[in-house]
Amino acid sequence: MKEVTAKKRLGQHFLIDLSIAKRIADTVDVCPGIPVLEVGPGMGVLTRFLLEKPHALKVVEIDEESVAYLCNNLPQLQEENIIPDDFLKMHLDRLFGGEQFMLTGNYPYNISSQIFFKMLDYKEFIPYCSGMIQKEVGERLAAKPGTKAYGILSIFIQLWYDVEYLFTVDENVFSPPPKVKSAVVLMRRNSRTELECNEDLFRKIVKGTFNQRRKKLRNSIQQIVGKESPLLSDPVLDKRPEQLSIEDFIELTNKVERDLA
Numbered sequence: 001m002k003e004v005t006a007k008k009r010l011g012q013h014f015l016i017d018l019s020i021a022k023r024i025a026d027t028v029d030v031c032p033g034i035p036v037l038e039v040g041p042g043m044g045v046l047t048r049f050l051l052e053k054p055h056a057l058k059v060v061e062i063d064e065e066s067v068a069y070l071c072n073n074l075p076q077l078q079e080e081n082i083i084p085d086d087f088l089k090m091h092l093d094r095l096f097g098g099e100q101f102m103l104t105g106n107y108p109y110n111i112s113s114q115i116f117f118k119m120l121d122y123k124e125f126i127p128y129c130s131g132m133i134q135k136e137v138g139e140r141l142a143a144k145p146g147t148k149a150y151g152i153l154s155i156f157i158q159l160w161y162d163v164e165y166l167f168t169v170d171e172n173v174f175s176p177p178p179k180v181k182s183a184v185v186l187m188r189r190n191s192r193t194e195l196e197c198n199e200d201l202f203r204k205i206v207k208g209t210f211n212q213r214r215k216k217l218r219n220s221i222q223q224i225v226g227k228e229s230p231l232l233s234d235p236v237l238d239k240r241p242e243q244l245s246i247e248d249f250i251e252l253t254n255k256v257e258r259d260l261a
Contacts, residue, residue: 004043004065006176011110012063014042015132017173018049020184025049027130027166027186028102035096039087039105039115039131042066044074046106051076055102058095060087088114092122102128109178112137116157123160127189130166138165138183150242152210156203159195159246161187197253205253209241216240217252224256231259 006012015021024046028036035056041047043066050057051074060083061067067084070077083090088111095101103126107115112133119126133141136149141157142165143149157163169182195202208220218237225231236244236252244252 004063004069007063010063011108012040012042013106013109013174013176013178015045015106015173016175018045020132020169020173021046022049023167024104024106024130024132024184025053027184028053028055028104028128030130030186030188031102031128034127035099035101037092037095037101037103039103040108041070042106044070044077046104047074047077050104056096057081058083060085060090062086088118092118093125095125098125100125100127102126102130104129105131107131107133109134113153116141116153120156120160123189129161129187130185132169132182132184134178135168135181135183138185141165141185141187145245145248146243148242151213152206155206155246155249157187160190160192162190163187195250197250198257201257202249202253205256206241206249213241217244221252221256225259229259231255 004014006014028050033055035058036050036053038047038050038057038059041059041061047059047070057077058081059070059077061070062085064084067082070082071079103119119129139149140151140153142163143151143154164186166184166186169184171177171181205224208223209217212220216238217240218232221237222232234255236248
């Protein structure tokens with residue numbers, strides 16, 4: 001069967017470097033025994049190495065041509081483990097009979113951030129996640145306060161996961177090559193069991209402040225608490241959002257909630 005044609009609308013860039021594929025597959029060694037879900041396997045370059053691991057493996061692929069290729073060329077995967085579906089629409093709690101699993105893949109670059117937000121919705125089922133994404137997204141995932149890359153994605157992911165930026169990948173290991181470098185990351189679920197503040201308000205504050213990231217916090221917080229609020233005299237509001245840690249945002253959320261009460 002001929003190779004799959006990469007589709008721009010699906011953000012497909014097929015990995016052709018076997019050594020990189022093996023290094024990504026080796027990330028599943030952090031979680032011995034638990035099942036693995038690969039997103040966007042394409043022609044199965046990464047899948048072949050995952051099949052060598054002692055893990056139950058399923059793959060989800062939205063591209064019909066890729067599904068047909070996998071069925072014909074990876075019989076050891078078994079057809080029932082190839083899920084022809086849109087990952088972003090799946091009920092992940094039903095995937096492995098309610099068991100926890102690890103998420104991995106050479107993720108479609110046009111929806112990589114959406115994949116990680118989907119992961120957050122099922123964080124109790126996904127203790128580990130690894131894979132390849134755009135370098136810029138990898139830097140944002142792992143960014144620390146005070147850096148240019150630190151923002152909404154950094155905070156929402158790092159609330160629940162410890163992020164490790166593993167290595168950078170050049171463009172020439174893909175077909176077709178993307179216009180940007182890539183990164184491989186590993187995320188481990190942290191020990192946080194609940195958010196110590198109103199989560200909806202926390203999200204509103206983080207999004208609101210970073211949407212005006214060049215301005216001091218006072219500008220966006222004023223839109224929530226009103227111009228007459230005594231909270232506006234708090235010196236923390238002289239800072240810009242990238243200067244606040246996650247714990248600082250939690251504390252600020254609690255201050256805003258008390259002010260609104």
